[in-house]
Amino acid sequence: MLSCKHLVEQASEYIDEEMSTGKRVQVKLHLFVCVSCRRYMKQLKLTIAMLGRKHHHQAPEEMCHHLLKEYQKAE
Amino acid sequence: MDTTDLPEENELIQRLINHDQQLFVTVVKAWHPSLYSVAAAIVGHSIADEVVQEAWVSVIKALPKFEGRSALKTWVTRIVANEAKNRYRKKSRSVSLESVDENWSTDSRMVSDPRFDSSGHWNQRNPAWDIGSPDELLAAGELQDCVDKHLTRLPDQQKYIMELRDSAGMGMEEICNILEVSSSNARVLLHRARDKIQQVVAKFQRTGEC
Numbered sequence A: 001m002l003s004c005k006h007l008v009e010q011a012s013e014y015i016d017e018e019m020s021t022g023k024r025v026q027v028k029l030h031l032f033v034c035v036s037c038r039r040y041m042k043q044l045k046l047t048i049a050m051l052g053r054k055h056h057h058q059a060p061e062e063m064c065h066h067l068l069k070e071y072q073k074a075e
Numbered sequence B: 001m002d003t004t005d006l007p008e009e010n011e012l013i014q015r016l017i018n019h020d021q022q023l024f025v026t027v028v029k030a031w032h033p034s035l036y037s038v039a040a041a042i043v044g045h046s047i048a049d050e051v052v053q054e055a056w057v058s059v060i061k062a063l064p065k066f067e068g069r070s071a072l073k074t075w076v077t078r079i080v081a082n083e084a085k086n087r088y089r090k091k092s093r094s095v096s097l098e099s100v101d102e103n104w105s106t107d108s109r110m111v112s113d114p115r116f117d118s119s120g121h122w123n124q125r126n127p128a129w130d131i132g133s134p135d136e137l138l139a140a141g142e143l144q145d146c147v148d149k150h151l152t153r154l155p156d157q158q159k160y161i162m163e164l165r166d167s168a169g170m171g172m173e174e175i176c177n178i179l180e181v182s183s184s185n186a187r188v189l190l191h192r193a194r195d196k197i198q199q200v201v202a203k204f205q206r207t208g209e210c
Helices: A004-009 A011-015 A021-033 A035-052 A061-073 B009-017 B021-043 B048-065 B072-090 B097-104 B134-139 B141-153 B156-167 B172-179 B183-207
Strands: none
Touching (some): A011 A035, A021 A035, A035 B134, A035 B183, B009 B048, B021 B072, B048 B072, B072 B172, B134 B141, B156 B172, B156 B183, B172 B183
């Protein structure tokens, strides 16, 4: 059976659905019996969701003005 | 501004070609976070805004000739990546993008991990977190300071891939094309970065320390 360490190493592949069906079944079986790995998987998903909402770099206003001028010139 | 607020693809292209100025600014703002991530991943944060701006100037010139072979955003993203790569090469660094890529695979593997015993089982039961949603995590100020500190310490390659995938929401194939890395390397590096941040949050949850 898949060890916890191996499951943790493959967790992103599982979450991103980039895993073969066979491997996926192995992971699901392991998760069914292992509370620590179930928690890890949930925590990693939460971490990824948090990262997705962090650090959204906004377009500087000066850049928007400059690009609008360029866009108007091209008309 | 969210990308979902934009009109559907055909209407978007037509209106931009027809010089809808308001829509143009909306698109520039909506796509900036992900375009910035692409530029920053290649040239670093200091000139990433400048690179995106230059790329948009090229987009404006080429837009009437856009043939729609890919989605407009994919096309713009490629122009940003090309502009960034040109800048990177112009800086005449002693290493090329390709030689940097080779180093990506030499990063040390997770040979021994203190979380697991020699048979690969958890040394201690992994405790549940008190926090159950991303918004709660983001609202925890001290925890976010801690996460930010560790994000800056991640190896650049790991940080870039994670930015493109988890912040910019790009697909792995596109990321590999843009950064010129193999899919297997990219997956390993992405997981290391995510796993590291999971461990940072876990430690903070357990001990209240960064």
